[in-house]
Amino acid sequence: MAEQYRSNIGFKIVIAFLVVLLLGSLAYTYNVIKDSNEIEKVLISEKDAVLKDLAISKDSLDGAIASNSILSIELINERDRVEKLIKDFQNSDIDAISAMKYKNDAINLKNKVSSLLKEVKELKDQNRILTQERDNAVVILDEAKKSFDNLQDKNYKMAETLEKASKLTVLNLLVESFAKKNSGKLVATDKARKTDIFKISYTIAENLVSKPITKNYFVQVVDNNNNVLGDMKIENFGDKSLTYSFVSAINFENQTLQMTKELKVENLTSGTYLVNIYDKGELLVKTSISLR
Structure with a gap:
């Protein structure tokens, strides 16, 4: 009887140990799943942020290209790179390594686009100054032409007057x-x-x-x-x-x-x-x- 009792106690201990292991495993699994979901949310958020930045860069490039800038070829090349990166990123699986890779590529592209857009702005500013100087020169030349035409007209009239006055009577x-x-x-x-x-x-x-x-x-x-x-x-x-x-x-x-x-x-x-x-x-x- 005593031996049977000891056997039951041992069995209950094993069952209790297994239950503890099971609960621990469930807790670990739950935490892993929870962490995995959090990581996935973060990756999705980062992916959306990167895609948003790339879309902004593309729109900026489209606007610069439409302005007929002298850098249009370089701008078009960069826009093509941005579009390709957007397409690749949208079709890729989300994981930390790929997310980091695309994020770095996006940052490099964004920096290059920012540099080009800055150059475009500088060129536009220079062009605006040159246009203003040209317009001022045109106004000055127009005024000079008017003055010349007026002087020439006066000279013609004076010549006519002198010709009439010098005519013998x-x-x-x-x-x-x-x-x-x-x-x-x-x-x-x-x-x-x-x-x-x-x-x-x-x-x-x-x-x-x-x-x-x-x-x-x-x-x-x-x-x-x-x-x-x-x-x-x-x-x-x-x-x-x-x-x-x-x-x-x-x-x-x-x-x-x-x-x-x-x-x-x-x-x-x-x-x-x-x-x-x-x-x-x-x-x-x-x-x-x-x-x-």
Whole structure:
């Protein structure tokens, strides 16, 4: 009986020991599972944080690329690396080693992206300064051009004014008819059949603006039948032609100049005779005389 009792006590002790072992094992297993779940949560959190940082880097690169930066090729390469890392990380199993690896890669990429974006900003700042300087230069050049155009316009107007002011003025055009005696004496007459000489005189007014000049005036005397008397030579001026009686050569030196020319005529008939003075093809002054 005593032996059976001792056997029961031993059995109960074994059972109690096994129960303790079981409870310990369950507790250990629970703690392991709990720690594993905590680690998984941490890894998932870190993965999400890394992916978020990578997404921010990608968006920043997309924005920089869209700005047509001169670093666009480098930016595109880095964006491709970020996209590849995001894809690889999303498809990878979560464990401490891989999480650390991707985290380090993400940090390196983030630093490289930050460096590139900083360079892009510096280039944009430089470009903004250069653009502002260019715009200022354009404004200055535009103002200078306006001033030049205004000055040039004034010069043109001044040149036109000087040209007009320097133009010689022909005044007091007078034609007189004379009969010439055998002695050579000229006697005024208003009879056509007795007229042998037309004396044509005119004055060139003083002009201190004009430069001293030598030029020709073309004098035209026309009878009442529209015939040109005298030399009846023809001179062309562009698309115009002029038949004239004689050329009056002048040598003007700023002072008033009196010009007189005698034109021999014959067989005149009664009527009105016109006298015109031309500067090339431009009519300067005219007058007339009537003979009976």
